Amino acid sequence: MAEKKNTSIACTVNNCSYHAQTENYCTLSKIQVGTHESDPTKVECTDCQSFKYKM
Ligand code: SF4
Known part of the structure; x- marks a missing residue:
């Protein structure tokens, strides 16, 4: 699908x-996009907040 x-x-x-699974999109x-840090300084500090775990 x-x-x-x-x-x-x-x-x-x-x-x-x-x-998309078949392609990286x-x-x-x-x-x-957001952050879980109070003072983000690195790429690791950012998050896709639209993420939803695929069961
Ligand atoms: S919602 Fe965010 S983590 Fe999920 S596929 Fe889209 S960009 Fe990637």
Whole structure:
């Protein structure tokens, strides 16, 4: 089942239910990016807050 990929949102997190699976893209039209840090300084400080675990 090929979900429609959004080529503007590249993503390699394939255990997310919104991942296109066959290719490294998100299928959402828009995502929310945020941080879990009070003073983010590195890429590791940022998160895709639209992530949803694929069961
Ligand atoms: S919602 Fe976020 S983590 Fe999930 S596929 Fe889209 S960009 Fe990746």
